Amino acid sequence: MMQFSRKLDIARGKIELSHGSGGRASAQLVNEIFYPAFANNLLSAGNDQAIFPSPAGRLAMSTDSFVVSPLFFPGGDIGALAVNGVINDLAMGGAQPLYLSASFIIEEGFSFAELRQIAENMGATARSAGVMIVTGDTKVVERGKADGVFITTAGVGVIQDGVNLSGDRARPGDSVILSGSLGDHGVAVMMARQNLGFDTHVESDCAALHELVAAMLATAGPSIRLMRDPTRGGLAATLNEIAQQSQVGFRLREADIPIKPDVTAVCELLGLDPLNVANEGKLIAIVDADVAPALLAQMRAHPLGRDAALIGTVVDDAHRFVEMETKFGGRRVVDWLSGEQLPRIC
DSSP states (O other), X not given: OOOOSSOOOTTTOBOOGGGGSSSHHHHHHIIIIIHHHHOOHHHHTOOSSOOOOXXXXXXEEEEEEEOOSSSEETTEEHHHHHHHHHHHHHHTTTOEEEEEEEEEEEETTOBHHHHHHHHHHHHHHHHHTTOXXXXXXXXXXXXXXXXXXXXXXXXXXEEOTTXXXXXXXXXXXXXXXXXXXXXXXXHHHHHXXXXXXXXXXXXXXXXXXXXXXXXXXXXXXXGEEEEEOOOTTHHHHHHHHHHHHHTOEEEEEGGGSOOOHHHHHHHHHHTOOGGGSOOSSOOEEEEOTTTHHHHHHHHHTSGGGTTOEEEEEEEOOTTOOEEEEOTTSOEEEOXXXXXXXSSOOO
């Protein structure tokens, strides 16, 4: 790390356009905020690229951009979200995540204190997951051109031989397993953003799922057809995507879908369907029905799967509909979200 005669005033200072100029101010921002937060030997080399050994197996890569308001919410913040989101995208393919990159677009006037808190949370989240943030970039835009900070992360992981998870592998007769309750993340963010004042205790489910996935693969292996994390668009969008990829339909049982009472209450007040609300620490697994009971028991033994439930089956359907048996004995189509869900969470 370079040394500077005067340190950043973290407590009171704010981002200026000069921090994106590529000069001394840019170097100081990186040296005093990002290097300490992400500290590892690959990043500290200070090169324009990270050079690391290629492990045995197939490589997987994913990238995602994160915009959320507010930046800090019950159960997480944009930094933890940016790390866990890409880890989970890799994990859904059966990959063990290894390395991340992080790119920041920061608005002029954003406080150093908040930026450091976000960076420190990213670093802590990555270390907790056994992942290194090894390269990145910063850009500064004028006031009003961004909502505080936007973050793009990309990740690289490795998939061991014999693991083959893909959205086109669902087959009629397969079981649908959900790892836990729906809608926690979306409701937590909406409540924080709108200052709704409901007397609830909903927190984001933001979490890295790769260890749960590894345990599932160790139990069921080739009998797991595919996994997805139901983020934007929720369970409804995710299952409709899989239905199109695999050319199948789904039959869900409403009574078996775990949703916390506080989440249900908030969704009813806002006119939202919990099946459309975003999640950041849940997964859907499509598995051979013969292994579903054993896999479900194994998932429930893991902290991130203790509320896992068998919620439906894959069916042969030329229309590729996702349908649900309601608690009242009827049936309804679970369609894609039509238009914009309000209030927006990202």
